Amino acid sequence: MVAIQAYLDLPVSLELLVLLVNSALAAAILALLVKLSLALSARPRERLVEQVRSLERSVVSSVSALKNTLERLVSANMNLLSAMEARVKEMDLVARRVSERVDSGFAQIRSALASASASAEVVERLEDLDCVIRDDGLLVYGSYDEKLVAYLTQALRVLESVGFEGLEISRGGSVLHVGRLGELSGRVVYCLKESQRPVRFDARKIMSELGGVIGGGAES
Missing domain, CATH: 1.20.58 (Methane Monooxygenase Hydroxylase; Chain G, domain 1)
Structure with missing residues (x-):
C-alpha cells in the first residue's frame, strides 16, 4: 500500500x-x-x-x-x-x-x-571397505581396479579444492561410493565401497583402525 x-x-x-x-x-x-x-x-x-x-x-x-x-x-x-x-x-x-x-x-x-x-549402510570397519587410497593414487588398504583408481585420484584432486566430502559412481548394477576420511601422515586418504544401498562412512572409526594397522598419526 x-x-x-x-x-x-x-x-x-x-x-x-x-x-x-x-x-x-x-x-x-x-x-x-x-x-x-x-x-x-x-x-x-x-x-x-x-x-x-x-x-x-x-x-x-x-x-x-x-x-x-x-x-x-x-x-x-x-x-x-x-x-x-x-x-x-x-x-x-x-x-x-x-x-x-x-x-x-x-x-x-x-x-x-x-x-x-534411515536405510543407509553405515560402514565403520576396514574389512567392510573395498579399499583405501591416498591422494597420490597409492593403495593404502585393500585392492581395486588400478586404472579406475588412477582416474579417480585425478578427479579427487580437483574435487578436493571445492570442499569434497563424498562421491557416487554408477558401475553396472551397483554404485561405487567414495568418501573422504581425512589425513594420514600428511596425505589425504579416501575409502571406496561398492554397494546397491546408500552408504555412510564413519570416518573417525575407520581412521582410528587404519592408523593402528599401518602406523602413523591420523588427522580428521
Whole structure:
C-alpha cells in the first residue's frame, strides 16, 4: 500500500483543486459585488441586470468546468487504484502458490533424505571397505581396479579444492561410493565401497583402525 500511496501523490492534489475552486468562487463573488456597487450609482437598471446575469453565467460556467475536472480526476484515480489493488492481489496469490510449491518441494526432499539416511549402510570397519587410497593414487588398504583408481585420484584432486566430502559412481548394477576420511601422515586418504544401498562412512572409526594397522598419526 505504500507504493500505491506514493504513486497517487499527483503534482496537483484534490485538496489543492478544492482550494482553487473556493478561491475562484470568492474572487467571482467579490468581483460581482464591486460591479454591483459601481453600477448602482452610474448605470441604468436594465444594463445592471444584464451585467449581473452575465457575471452569474460566467461564475456558473467556471464552477461547472472545475467540477467536471474534479470528477474526472477522482474517477481516474479510483480506476487506477482499483486496477493496482487487483494487480497486487493477483501477485499475492501467485506468491502464495509459489511459496506452497517450494514448501512442498522442501518437504519431499527432507522426506527423501530422511528415508535414505534411515536405510543407509553405515560402514565403520576396514574389512567392510573395498579399499583405501591416498591422494597420490597409492593403495593404502585393500585392492581395486588400478586404472579406475588412477582416474579417480585425478578427479579427487580437483574435487578436493571445492570442499569434497563424498562421491557416487554408477558401475553396472551397483554404485561405487567414495568418501573422504581425512589425513594420514600428511596425505589425504579416501575409502571406496561398492554397494546397491546408500552408504555412510564413519570416518573417525575407520581412521582410528587404519592408523593402528599401518602406523602413523591420523588427522580428521
